Amino acid sequence: MIDKLCDDAKREDIAVACLYYDFLAQQEQTITNVMGAILKQLVSRGGIPKEVREAFQEGKGEVGGRGPRLEDLVRMLRISIASLPRVFICIDALDECLPKLLPEVLKSLRDIVWESPGARVFLTGRPYVTEDIKKYFPKAAMTPINPKPDDIKNYLDMRLERDAEPQAMNSGLRADVVRIILGRISDT
Amino acid sequence: MRWLSPLEPNSRHQGVRNDRFDGVGDWLLETSGFREWRGGEGGADKAILFCSGDPGVGKTYLW
Numbered sequence: 001m002i003d004k005l006c007d008d009a010k011r012e013d014i015a016v017a018c019l020y021y022d023f024l025a026q027q028e029q030t031i032t033n034v035m036g037a038i039l040k041q042l043v044s045r046g047g048i049p050k051e052v053r054e055a056f057q058e059g060k061g062e063v064g065g066r067g068p069r070l071e072d073l074v075r076m077l078r079i080s081i082a083s084l085p086r087v088f089i090c091i092d093a094l095d096e097c098l099p100k101l102l103p104e105v106l107k108s109l110r111d112i113v114w115e116s117p118g119a120r121v122f123l124t125g126r127p128y129v130t131e132d133i134k135k136y137f138p139k140a141a142m143t144p145i146n147p148k149p150d151d152i153k154n155y156l157d158m159r160l161e162r163d164a165e166p167q168a169m170n171s172g173l174r175a176d177v178v179r180i181i182l183g184r185i186s187d188t
Numbered sequence: 189m190r191w192l193s194p195l196e197p198n199s200r201h202q203g204v205r206n207d208r209f210d211g212v213g214d215w216l217l218e219t220s221g222f223r224e225w226r227g228g229e230g231g232a233d234k235a236i237l238f239c240s241g242d243p244g245v246g247k248t249y250l251w
Contacts, residue, residue: 001213001216001217003205004217005226017197018197018198018201019195019197020197020200020201020204022200028194028195029195032193033193033194033195034193034195035193036193036195037192037193037195037196037197039192039193040189040192041197041198043189044189048189052192056191059191060191067191068191068192073192086228092247093247113235117228118228119235120225120226120228120235121235121236121237122225122237122239123236123237123238123239124238124239124240124241124247125238125240125247126240126241126242126243127240127241127242129240130238130240133236133238137235137236139233139234139236140236140237140238141221141224141225141236141237141238142238142240143219143221143222143237143238143239143240144239144240144241145216145239145240145241145247146241148215150215151213151215
């Protein structure tokens, strides 16, 4: 989907930013690093805006050098988004965000989106984060994801086609493999 | 740019793209929910699309 949006972005004046939350990266996926990563992708298209430069100079001047503050990042994100007619922000696996940070992530997103009519946010996560999202975005569109038998069959065909030992395979066995795996999926 | 964030989400996306099988997740692009969200009608109220699913159903590979 990101690739599809990016293809469109080449034609139209839109920008796409993505972020994948990961249990194993919780220590470094702080809220400022996450918002900074989104901003970084949005500004990489059109040169670094004046406001970002100024915040960087200010931070550098402080003792030990200081990273960007959340409020500054939210402000810079709003400015960057306002300069583009359409911006897509895609965040994967919200459930893998450190739970104590999630409310602030959603609040920051809301602060950005409310001021930015051109922003669209795509989120994925396990069903239990639905309640958290509704708290901040009561009108969010919700789509449940289930494995699609067609997707799985295509994938199985590809894997069987590339099997390292094709001589061990025959058409009967092959049909059984596909039938049994697809059967298991429809049971769940 | 590194000052903004040390994270590099683009490299993670490359990994997903390489592992993904062509056409997976295309069904989502055709749903009315996705089209409405993408088209941007409804303003800030309709700015969020949330896809939920249990571990392993393929949420990440929609990307």
